Amino acid sequence: MALHKREEFSLKEQELAAFAKALSHPARISILAKLAKRNECVCGELVEALPLAQSTVSQHLKELKNAGLIDGTVDGPRSCYCINWKAFEKFMGEFSFLFNKLKIQNEKACC
Amino acid sequence: MALHKREEFSLKEQELAAFAKALSHPARISILAKLAKRNECVCGELVEALPLAQSTVSQHLKELKNAGLIDGTVDGPRSCYCINWKAFEKFMGEFSFLFNKLKIQNEKACC
């Protein structure tokens, strides 16, 4: 019985988990890094640079887009993607808030 | 054919993805947050605080431990867990390096 229970957690927890999930595959990390460096930007370039089929890359791009981490624009027959820095900063900030802040208060070992 | 291709990416990309994967479930976010706040620390307390069965919580703890994000100590019949801040900082730093640094250079929109 695998009734998933994601909904039974707080919205903040679900949001952070969803963000992390978008980053949880090396292909998506690689895509984001390439977009950050601006070497590749168009879908076809990403396909060439990755060891995956075109349909698979397209699928990963869709997941990143659904998570709000990238934006896509249609440029004729091509699709161009770029990082949504605002979303990225938001999530990184929330992780820092949730953990780093508390870290300072609880530097000593626990058990 | 789902021959997974995680190995075909760089080690750094695989490491970051593995870190993100550990954070990709709200239950694990919740566990980490509780450990950070030090309200709960012992496995049994976490089980009470979460809407999951004991075996499921134990499984999530194991994943966090395998990812190096928490440490566990046996205390008699109990198990006590705490966050590995060093690992946490390492990964957060790498994400910042990979994205935030480049962000400064490429503030303008892409496409």
Added chain:
DNA sequence: TTTATTCATCGTATAAAAACGATTAAAGAA
């Protein structure tokens, strides 16, 4: 108009994750 090119989507197959109950192992209490 016809033909390529580019990419998203669909359908499908396999692998991994998530969840639980049952069992096991180890420590403490009776």
Added chain:
DNA sequence: TTCTTTAATCGTTTTTATACGATGAATAAA
């Protein structure tokens, strides 16, 4: 020793993720 408590592990089921080829839609070129 026997019983209880605590938590890890095992086995199983269901859901989700990953990956690809094939198809389709839209633009550009011939």
